[in-house]
Amino acid sequence: xxxxxxxxxxxxxxxxxxxxxxxxxxxxxxxxxxxxxxxxxxxxxxxxxxxxxxxxxxxxxxxxxxxxxxxxxxxxxxxxxxxxxxxxxxxxxxxxxxxxxxxxxxxxxxxxxxxxxxxxxxxxxxxxxxxxxxxxxxxxxxxxxxxxxxxxxxxxxxxxxxxxxxxxxxxxxxxxxxxxxxxxxxxxxxxxxxxxxxxxxxxxxxxxxxxxxxxxxxxxxxxxxxxxxxxxxxxxxxxxxxxxxxxxxxxxxxxxxxxxxx
Amino acid sequence: xxxxxxxxxxxxxxxxxxxxxxxxxxxxxxxxxxxxxxxxxxxxxxxxxxxxxxxxxxxxxxxxxxxxxxxxxxxxxxxxxxxxxxxxxxxxxxxxxxxxxxxxxxxxxxxxxxxxxxxxxxxxxxxxxxxxxxxxxxxxxxxxxxxxxxxxxxxxxxxxxxxxxxxxxxxxxxxxxxxxxxxxxxxxxxxxxxxxxxxxxxxxxxxxxxxxxxxxxxxxxxxxxxxxxxxxxxxxxxxxxxxxxxxxxxxxxxxxxxxxxxxxxxxxxxxxxxxxxxxxxxxxxxxxxx
Numbered sequence: 001x002x003x004x005x006x007x008x009x010x011x012x013x014x015x016x017x018x019x020x021x022x023x024x025x026x027x028x029x030x031x032x033x034x035x036x037x038x039x040x041x042x043x044x045x046x047x048x049x050x051x052x053x054x055x056x057x058x059x060x061x062x063x064x065x066x067x068x069x070x071x072x073x074x075x076x077x078x079x080x081x082x083x084x085x086x087x088x089x090x091x092x093x094x095x096x097x098x099x100x101x102x103x104x105x106x107x108x109x110x111x112x113x114x115x116x117x118x119x120x121x122x123x124x125x126x127x128x129x130x131x132x133x134x135x136x137x138x139x140x141x142x143x144x145x146x147x148x149x150x151x152x153x154x155x156x157x158x159x160x161x162x163x164x165x166x167x168x169x170x171x172x173x174x175x176x177x178x179x180x181x182x183x184x185x186x187x188x189x190x191x192x193x194x195x196x197x198x199x200x201x202x203x204x205x206x207x208x209x210x211x212x213x214x215x216x217x218x219x220x221x222x223x224x225x226x227x228x229x230x231x232x233x234x235x236x237x238x239x240x241x242x243x244x245x246x247x248x249x250x251x252x253x254x255x256x257x258x259x260x261x262x
Numbered sequence: 263x264x265x266x267x268x269x270x271x272x273x274x275x276x277x278x279x280x281x282x283x284x285x286x287x288x289x290x291x292x293x294x295x296x297x298x299x300x301x302x303x304x305x306x307x308x309x310x311x312x313x314x315x316x317x318x319x320x321x322x323x324x325x326x327x328x329x330x331x332x333x334x335x336x337x338x339x340x341x342x343x344x345x346x347x348x349x350x351x352x353x354x355x356x357x358x359x360x361x362x363x364x365x366x367x368x369x370x371x372x373x374x375x376x377x378x379x380x381x382x383x384x385x386x387x388x389x390x391x392x393x394x395x396x397x398x399x400x401x402x403x404x405x406x407x408x409x410x411x412x413x414x415x416x417x418x419x420x421x422x423x424x425x426x427x428x429x430x431x432x433x434x435x436x437x438x439x440x441x442x443x444x445x446x447x448x449x450x451x452x453x454x455x456x457x458x459x460x461x462x463x464x465x466x467x468x469x470x471x472x473x474x475x476x477x478x479x480x481x482x483x484x485x486x487x488x489x490x491x492x493x494x495x496x497x498x499x500x501x502x503x504x505x506x507x508x509x510x511x512x513x514x515x516x517x518x519x520x521x522x523x524x525x526x527x528x529x530x531x532x533x534x535x536x537x538x539x540x541x542x543x544x545x546x547x548x549x550x551x552x
Contacts, residue, residue: 049442051438051441051442076441076444077441077444080442081444086442088438088442093439094435094436094439095435096546097432101432102432105429105440105443105445108445153443155443
């Protein structure tokens with residue numbers, strides 16, 4: 001469904017945030033993009049949504065294609081209308097609006113009928129959100145806010161849903177609820193999902209395929225089970241130290257070597 | 263007692279003008295984050311345009327407004343396109359300075375076209391005095407208060423119930439998130455300027471009808487500032503209410519304390535408000551979760 005080819009992104013025409021990244025999200029699958037802080041994950045999502053310009057970012061080369069159609073350079077609105085919706089990092093709700101108003105805005109590009117239909121669907125999926133619908137969204141708990149943020153994106157009738165660190169700052173139980181909802185959406189409606197996470201464990205359990213990004217470059221990719229079994233991933237992302245401890249010097253050397261090779 | 267009632271009544275009238283102008287400020291600030299220093303000039307320009315329409319076609323008040331408002335909205339749109347849109351992404355302060363420049367330009371253009379002499383402009387409103395209780399009113403005064411009531415209600419309903427109005431609040435709350443749900447932020451900015459110009463024209467015409475149409479009309483923009491601050495910069499409804507309060511405070515100061523204090527009293531209110539409640543009576547404190 002979505003294919004990035006050799007994307008390079010600069011901020012302020014000087015700082016290279018993403019270098020030569022290619023990735024593919026096949027229709028109907030959940031694909032995870034993993035990496036630590038500042039690796040360029042959110043930058044990639046912003047590039048897909050077309051909102052890089054807000055931070056003086058620019059796609060210098062490469063292409064972003066949605067089902068074979070070039071979407072880089074389109075306005076954010078066009079991209080939303082094509083069914084690519086993002087749940088931004090840290091929820092980014094319209095804090096002064098009520099929950100229901102937030103959801104209604106999610107359907108801004110859709111017709112009135114589609115919006116009220118979508119509202120029903122979101123309320124059915126997250127009964128807690130329905131209970132809170134007249135409250136000012138800024139005062140909700142983090143988990144409820146994340147539900148509203150996902151609901152808001154669903155109101156836009158996504159074909160591809162991009163989640164930017166949905167687990168950030170949430171209690172494990174809530175994280176489970178939210179990931180279950182995403183998995184259910186994928187299973188029941190065939191929604192394609194691009195999941196950006198720092199929590200590799202969680203992401204690789206949810207996704208069928210994963211990419212690992214470091215310093216703006218994809219260093220590893222493969223089927224989720226394979227990544228989970230990969231020694232490097234276990235060591236650097238899943239926190240298994242595999243028997244005996246290695247000295248930090250070896251690790252550094254190893255990581256350096258790894259980067260040059262990739 | 264009669265003296266007090268009279269002061270309050272005339273206070274409400276000038277307060278209604280402040281309120282309308284302040285609403286225009288708030289509307290632009292709310293959705294774009296820019297304090298539009300050309301708001302007073304917008305009031306002046308649209309009032310003069312309305313005056314020309316009036317003398318050319320000899321319309322009565324409502325048809326006159328029916329023509330003036332769309333033209334004003336067009337002017338708002340054009341100004342936004344010409345002066346503000348190209349500044350998108352620049353620091354807010356730079357944009358505010360552009361509005362200051364715009365203010366000077368509009369003032370110059372208005373005087374160039376219509377000349378520096380004041381006009382009498384009834385705007386097609388009857389001039390016989392009407393009594394409400396024991397207080398005499400000119401119809402134009404009642405029209406002004408009525409206009410504020412109508413605009414406040416319309417503004418409230420617009421922001422509360424219409425898609426465009428909610429979108430405007432959404433943009434104010436989080437611009438990036440607004441883009442991510444497909445709201446065209448630049449279109450919202452344009453709409454804010456159009457509506458603000460429409461309100462400015464109502465304020466301008468009715469102010470001119472109450473007093474006179476003179477090039478110093480732009481100064482009302484600055485004089486409405488206490489109302490904007492008191493109401494909270496980003497509260498459209500708050501500005502309307504605050505306008506009335508400021509109008510009354512000014513009049514009561516003038517009546518009971520001294521003539522010269524009229525101009526100052528509003529700004530004393532600003533200072534007090536900024537010290538005690540910097541976000542105004544109705545403005546939004548940022549919601550922060552701890």
